[in-house]
Amino acid sequence: MLRLRNLKCYYGRIRAINGVTLSVRSGELVALIGANGAGKSTLLQAVCGLVAQWDGEIRFEKESLKHCKPQHVVQRGISMVPEGRLLFPPMSVLENLKLGAYLRYRKREHAAIEQDLDHVLTLFPVLRERTRQAAGTLSGGEQQMLAIGRALMARPRLLLLDEPSMGLAPFLVQLILDVLVQLKTQGMTILLVEQNARAALQIADRGYVLENGRVVLEGEAGDLLADQDVKRAYLGKDYKEFDEGRG
Amino acid sequence: MKFLLFAGAILVGGVLVKNPYHLQLLTFIGIYTLLALGLNMLMGYAGQISLGHAAFFGLGAYTTAVLTVHYGWSPWMSLPVALLLTACVSFLVALPMLKLHGFYLGMGTLGFGMIGYILFRGWARVTGGDSGLVGIPPLSVGSMELTSKTAYYFLVWFCVTVGFIVCERIVGSRMGRALRAIHDSEQAAGAMGVDTSRIKVNVFVLSAVFSALAGFLYAHMVTFISPSSFDFLVSVRMVTMVVIGGMASIWGSLLGASLLTLLPEWLHVFVDYEMMVYGLVLMVVMIFLPQGLTRGLMDAYERSRSRYRNRHANP
Numbered sequence: 001m002l003r004l005r006n007l008k009c010y011y012g013r014i015r016a017i018n019g020v021t022l023s024v025r026s027g028e029l030v031a032l033i034g035a036n037g038a039g040k041s042t043l044l045q046a047v048c049g050l051v052a053q054w055d056g057e058i059r060f061e062k063e064s065l066k067h068c069k070p071q072h073v074v075q076r077g078i079s080m081v082p083e084g085r086l087l088f089p090p091m092s093v094l095e096n097l098k099l100g101a102y103l104r105y106r107k108r109e110h111a112a113i114e115q116d117l118d119h120v121l122t123l124f125p126v127l128r129e130r131t132r133q134a135a136g137t138l139s140g141g142e143q144q145m146l147a148i149g150r151a152l153m154a155r156p157r158l159l160l161l162d163e164p165s166m167g168l169a170p171f172l173v174q175l176i177l178d179v180l181v182q183l184k185t186q187g188m189t190i191l192l193v194e195q196n197a198r199a200a201l202q203i204a205d206r207g208y209v210l211e212n213g214r215v216v217l218e219g220e221a222g223d224l225l226a227d228q229d230v231k232r233a234y235l236g237k238d239y240k241e242f243d244e245g246r247g
Numbered sequence: 248m249k250f251l252l253f254a255g256a257i258l259v260g261g262v263l264v265k266n267p268y269h270l271q272l273l274t275f276i277g278i279y280t281l282l283a284l285g286l287n288m289l290m291g292y293a294g295q296i297s298l299g300h301a302a303f304f305g306l307g308a309y310t311t312a313v314l315t316v317h318y319g320w321s322p323w324m325s326l327p328v329a330l331l332l333t334a335c336v337s338f339l340v341a342l343p344m345l346k347l348h349g350f351y352l353g354m355g356t357l358g359f360g361m362i363g364y365i366l367f368r369g370w371a372r373v374t375g376g377d378s379g380l381v382g383i384p385p386l387s388v389g390s391m392e393l394t395s396k397t398a399y400y401f402l403v404w405f406c407v408t409v410g411f412i413v414c415e416r417i418v419g420s421r422m423g424r425a426l427r428a429i430h431d432s433e434q435a436a437g438a439m440g441v442d443t444s445r446i447k448v449n450v451f452v453l454s455a456v457f458s459a460l461a462g463f464l465y466a467h468m469v470t471f472i473s474p475s476s477f478d479f480l481v482s483v484r485m486v487t488m489v490v491i492g493g494m495a496s497i498w499g500s501l502l503g504a505s506l507l508t509l510l511p512e513w514l515h516v517f518v519d520y521e522m523m524v525y526g527l528v529l530m531v532v533m534i535f536l537p538q539g540l541t542r543g544l545m546d547a548y549e550r551s552r553s554r555y556r557n558r559h560a561n562p
């Protein structure tokens with residue numbers, strides 16, 4: 001569904017991504033893990049048309065995304081939940097969700113939008129109690145749920161998530177991951193970028209490990225979880241300590 | 248409902264106020280409200296500052312003045328030309344300008360405003376230069392000239408009402424949400440599929456056209472225009488109206504325009520200290536009501552109500 005071939009991204013003269021090749025098949029949940037500065041967020045932004053300079057190839061459903069503006073990427077069926085959520089704080093929960101469906105209002109899909117709104121609010125019942133509340137006054141976990149809900153409102157076929165677990169308590173991380181699994185069973189294709197490697201690999205089908213702008217390891221999620229290198233680098237040698245509350 | 252009340256207030260005002268000086272003051276408030284309303288869409292909602300809107304105000308006024316005085320056009324013919332010309336100019340200005348952000352956008356629009364002012368002053372053959380253009384005909388409907396102050400009052404406030412309705416419709420729509428999204432974060436708005444540069448250009452043109460309409464009404468009201476009515480200080484005044492009235496508040500534009508028109512009149516009693524008191528009032532408003540008058544007064548009302556309720560709930 002999504003295929004990157006030899007992708008290189010630049011910020012001026014700095015090369016943030018150095019020839020990455022990866023693919024996401026339809027219906028799959030793929031995890032992309034790596035340390036800070038490995039290039040994970042840059043990669044997602046390149047797919048969304050938010051990075052100006054890149055070489056190589058990005059194809060979504062066989063079509064190239066070269067020179068594609070962000071709004072056209074959304075139109076083709078890719079939605080991103082950005083790092084740090086980037087909600088619209090003074091606007092209400094409902095308005096944030098409606099903005100997610102921005103491009104669809106033009107096509108007069110009002111009934112379908114209402115239906116999706118209901119779907120999102122069923123997925124995240126907390127939000128239903130707070131539709132009129134300003135997004136900025138929600139707790140961190142609720143904000144993350146709203147960010148995911150907002151992305152779903154565009155009815156994407158591919159959902160990109162940039163560190164949805166950032167700054168959340170283990171209990172909330174589990175809740176978010178459960179929702180992702182639920183979305184996957186409903187047929188959504190998901191590319192999940194995470195530093196919380198263990199949590200991400202537990203729900204993923206396959207995974208890629210990114211280091212200094214390159215893929216250093218790839219494979220089935222289970223194999224990666226068991227891999228000694230991954231354990232040492234990302235899970236911590238004695239990773240039992242970090243195990244609390246994550247089941 | 249709101250608009251019915253508003254229209255009612257305008258009607259009562261027009262019927263009751265007989266003093267021509269007061270009527271003229273009210274008409275000026277209407278014209279400034281149009282200016283503030285347009286700028287509020289750009290600044291308050293989309294978060295893009297402009298320090299050069301007086302140039303569009305002037306462009307509307309000078310276009311109609313030149314066409315009616317030099318070429319003898321009917322004002323109703325020059326109105327669409329003035330609006331269309333302003334729309335085209337503002338579109339061309341907006342394309343490069345709105346790539347700028349924050350202070351740089353302020354500087355850019357400031358420069359544009361200066362260019363406008365210099366053109367109005369310097370192109371003496373057409374604009375009359377410093378001495379201005381005299382003899383702009385008053386508006387007329389059929390054979391009836393709108394020379395009476397009451398008739399002009401109603402015309403201006405009719406335009407203001409239409410402006411309010413247009414803005415209210417935009418703000419409540421998908422476009423309004425997109426504008427506020429751009430205000431909060433352009434990147435996030437883009438990620439939602441909002442074509443941020445196009446929407447910013449659209450709202451810039453819209454606000455310029457509002458200013459041009461105000462300029463048209465102004466020119467045919469005072470029948471004499473000169474460059475000093477469209478200089479940098481007028482742009483600053485417009486920004487002040489928006490900020491004092493309340494950013495992202497449609498009714499705040501009315502309040503801000505009223506205050507900034509009436510304040511200098513009331514302050515005449517202070518004679519030499521007028522400007523000092525004027526500045527002081529603005530400072531006090533900004534310090535104690537940083538959200539602007541509309542929001543600030545509403546919050547104060549809510550607070551006092553809940554305090555009152557609490558006192559009576561637990562005696």
